[in-house]
Amino acid sequence: MAEEPYVFTLKKRNNDDAEDDWDRYSENVRPTRRGRKIDALKRNVEEVVTEETARLKLDQLLEELQNLECSEESEELQKILDFCSWFEEKLAIGFHKVYYELLWKIISRHGFLEKYKEDERMLKIWEKMADNSAGHAHDIYQFAISRKSLVKCAALYARWSQSVELAGAYVEARRVLILARTNCAVPIQIVNDAEDALEMREMRRHLQERDSDDDEEEEETRKAFTNLPVIGDNHTVPIVRLPSMCSDTTKKAMKFDTGNVERVNPVCKDNQMQPFEVLSYTDADDVEYLRNVHELHAHIERYAIKETTNPSITGSSTSEAAAVTIYPVSSSEFEVWTVEGSGPTKAKARMAIKRVFKDLSFEEYAASLLPNHPSMVRATAKKLDFDETL
């Protein structure tokens, strides 16, 4: 037999990267919003913190808070946030479920949400819960509003809309911002900026989709500005804020779906607060659902959002004013998520196949070569005669 052109072996190769293939793809790793501190990744053996340690530390903290005097109530939330920072430093990766359970334990304390419903520091708590809820951020923020926590905080709605947009529900992201207006969230500039940024990103996505379909010829027809097509299954159209519409205060806000109306009722109508409470939260099943929502693996692909500069939003939720995409920076020792001043330098990807195979399968290509396919040098198969066999 002819000598093999290469030496084939099944000997195992040294490929250290294979063990971390899953983590290499950014969609499979959910980083914290502000990146991870480098010290947290350089752990020493003696400093290893376990899940039990975190649970015990929280229990001690909650017990300590129970004994606080009334004058020290403002320190309670700060101590909780300090615990969150400690948790994120010590248990950076792979403890999303534990983190969610601990956060739920915090907010489910009696009177906690009512006590801090106007405190903007609660935004951090909701963000952390949303980020660790296995893709159920929409439900978390909805729950927060239903419990009247940060109802009038515009930054919450901006963050909520952004998380929904990341999940690909662009129409729902618009509804969230509409809800912010209906609830008279302040400052209104945050809502306006988030809305503008959302539409800008939507246009950019459409342009990119159009660029990827170079072979298709799309017949573009002009339509009257007032006859914009609906988007999705609902009869809603893209938000177009004309100057005359912005200044017109007599028109009613756009209506929501029935489901949203039932779950999240606005507390403000005609730019005035209602004289009495119109929302009563009695659906206990929601609480039980959200308690264990982190067990439901809702894998949502995330991709970087190139936000425009919006210090109002970032200033409300983070101490840093950086308004750039967070992306991984690999080095020879470890992988660190950090915020860089320059634009993202994530490597581009390309398919390792010929362009013709995007529309034509490999087998079709081979079949098109017949009868001159280089493999076809064999004789025709013999036909079977069943009569002879019988």
Place this chain on the structure above:
Amino acid sequence: MFGSSGFGNKSMFGGSNISTSTTTPAANTTQNDDFLVDGAPEDTIQVIKFSPTPQDKPMLACGSWDGTIRVWMFNDANTFEGKAQQNIPAPILDIAWIEDSSKIFIACADKEARLWDLASNQVAVVGTHDGPVKTCHWINGNNYQCLMTGSFDKTLRFWDMKNLPNQTQMAQIQLPERVYAADVLYPMAVVALANKHIKVYNLENGPTEVKDIESQLKFQIRCISIFKDKSNQNPAGFALGSIEGRVAVQYVDVANPKDNFTFKCHRSAELVNGFQEIYAVNDICFHPQHGTLVTIGSDGRYSMWDKDARTKLKTSEPHPMPLTCCDVHSSGAFLVYALGYDWSRGHEGNTQPGSKIVIHKCIEDMKPRPTKK
């Protein structure tokens, strides 16, 4: 079974004597239990299938692009021994075993579907299309038996085997686009089309379309495989592989849309000229007992995934050639996959002629990992 074939000690492959497959040395066995199957075809293997009947001695059949079909049998020496070969004057695009493992259906690129009777070693044409036959599946239903063939001529045809040698077509379904992949797990059949739509058929009392699902994947569908529900009783959905290094898991009757998802796979670890290369997912197979899946790609790796936990179980080291097809034995003990050039880089990319067949013990590798709490 092969007594009447008259082969005896006659040479079967390439003029050389029949020999058993090569087992890796003991030093490598502890690290890697894979072993090669001797006598692989000289051209790219398009399809490889274990015999369906659970046997003490499973059989293995493969079809290649040079029209060669070969059958091996697992012998007493724990190796696969070559048993039979046929040469078809066209590339083999798919094969399907009959339920008792006595015959093999062959889908050929010359627009014909053939039946190979292993006992008599004769081949008959049992169906024809207006284009290359891409898929063939044997349907062993409660009320009827037939062969389902899908083709690039945009039709799905069902053939009756009772009136051979006459070709009897039981049904024909006109499809909007070419058939790129198909799978059958009675009573469900799924057909993936070139327009990235998946037709779902109920095969009870004849094929009936029950759903037309648009693929979650943006690029061309390359393979499809049906999986069972958690009770391992009934088909529940399918997994799709595309040329873009992505797999979609789709439930047919989904209670929660979040149950459907996609994940990336088969992408280069290093940058090549500043780009991360994305490879095609050439085949997908589900483990019959564990419900986990294995994907193989043009990057020369196979990966094992737990779709319920949405985690990766294992990834192999890169092989020197793309992996073209795979199959898991009905016992769940063996994974077989073939190496060869898959034409992804065109005719000029075929720099390493030939193919290899590797058997991998997978019952432990594809076992879902217990959840830690």
